[in-house]
Amino acid sequence: MEGNSQLQMHQEFKTVFSEVGIEMYTMLYVYKVAVANRVRDKCQLESPQRWQELKDCHLHIASKNNFPTAAGLASSASGHACLVFLLSKLFHLKCELSGLARQGSGSACRSIYGGFVVWSKGEHEDGTDSIAKQIMPSEHWPSLRILILVVNDQKKSTSSTEGMKRSVQTSELLQLRATYCVPQRMKNMEEAIIHKDFETFAELTMKESNQFHAVCQDTYPPIEPPYLSTTSHSIIQLVTAYNQYHKNTKVAYTFDAGPNAVLFLQEKDVSEMAALIQHFFPPLDTKGFIKGIPIQEIPKLSKDLLESMAMYPVPSSIKYIISTKVGNGPSMIAMDSDEHLLNEDGLPH
Numbered sequence: 001m002e003g004n005s006q007l008q009m010h011q012e013f014k015t016v017f018s019e020v021g022i023e024m025y026t027m028l029y030v031y032k033v034a035v036a037n038r039v040r041d042k043c044q045l046e047s048p049q050r051w052q053e054l055k056d057c058h059l060h061i062a063s064k065n066n067f068p069t070a071a072g073l074a075s076s077a078s079g080h081a082c083l084v085f086l087l088s089k090l091f092h093l094k095c096e097l098s099g100l101a102r103q104g105s106g107s108a109c110r111s112i113y114g115g116f117v118v119w120s121k122g123e124h125e126d127g128t129d130s131i132a133k134q135i136m137p138s139e140h141w142p143s144l145r146i147l148i149l150v151v152n153d154q155k156k157s158t159s160s161t162e163g164m165k166r167s168v169q170t171s172e173l174l175q176l177r178a179t180y181c182v183p184q185r186m187k188n189m190e191e192a193i194i195h196k197d198f199e200t201f202a203e204l205t206m207k208e209s210n211q212f213h214a215v216c217q218d219t220y221p222p223i224e225p226p227y228l229s230t231t232s233h234s235i236i237q238l239v240t241a242y243n244q245y246h247k248n249t250k251v252a253y254t255f256d257a258g259p260n261a262v263l264f265l266q267e268k269d270v271s272e273m274a275a276l277i278q279h280f281f282p283p284l285d286t287k288g289f290i291k292g293i294p295i296q297e298i299p300k301l302s303k304d305l306l307e308s309m310a311m312y313p314v315p316s317s318i319k320y321i322i323s324t325k326v327g328n329g330p331s332m333i334a335m336d337s338d339e340h341l342l343n344e345d346g347l348p349h
Helices: 031-046 048-054 075-090 098-102 160-170 172-194 198-218 230-246 267-280 303-308
Strands: 005-008 060-063 116-119 132-136 144-150 251-255 261-266 290-292 320-325
Touching: 031 048, 031 075, 031 098, 060 075, 075 098, 098 132, 116 172, 132 172, 144 267, 160 198, 172 198, 198 251, 198 261, 230 251, 230 261, 230 267, 230 303, 261 267, 267 320
Parallel strands: 290 320
Antiparallel strands: 005 060, 116 132, 144 261, 144 320, 251 261
16 A cells, blocks of 8 residues: 655645555645644754744645545545655754654544554553564565455544444443453464564454454444444355465454455465455446555356355455555655655645
8 A cells, every 4th residue: 555645835745655556646735734833842942943944934744645535444544654754854954753643633643654563552640651663674574465355445433543442432342452452362373473473464464353342242333323334244154264264364354344345365375365355245347446466367166265255246346456665765756756645836736
């Protein structure tokens, strides 16, 4: 996935979060003002000279998102991470940035850095030590691939913020999970990533997803309609049956606060899984169905494999697939780049 957000103020910048070629833009709404003000405050302390140069200037921020927004794919992460990174360059900040990004969107703190990132909850009451850090760079696990199955790209009924707030207030399962499950799973996941242990990585990923959605139903009143749709459950069934067929965990699913699936798998298994998805969730038109990193020729599936799935095809239940991988951290482009959202006058093209 790529993230792109730009601002006009003497210079223009771009943030790129991966190598896919699909640009992820986001609308920032009121949070961008609050985040910009916090960055200005930091500048006044860290770089007084730069503060004097820019204190009377206005910011013109243009943002756009071609990733599903408010659909459970953390689209806000790209925008807020982009904004903080860009503003830090503009205001010459040298401080830790993930804490600033977190104030706009929790997920954004993890998008400040490339590769594999952990978000620490911190211990301070003011949250200043709730920051992200990189575990390993993006090139650490080159064979790890990601398929994002977009089931519904429309805005969900219950926002992530609203749902989590209600869960924190009412879910006893959430409290048990935070106390007894998460700390050890965090350690195990970090070890799995460092050692490229896909079996452990995949199992933890799926258990975390399952438990998250159990918390959503343990919330009172429960989050309705549920984030997971009928198609979401069919994807879980497909992945489970596929792993059982191979007697090995080859694919892991995870769902955030929405029906859209993120599948983790090794590069050698991408073509076969893509073929299975197209068979059981066939699009009306295969053109443009798979976006991002091209997938090699889709193989013919064996009769034994298809029958072992114990499923029937459901046409058009998946809108499209985004083929991607773990991405790099932020970078910048020149003012004259064709990828800019703004013209020389600071207005949208």
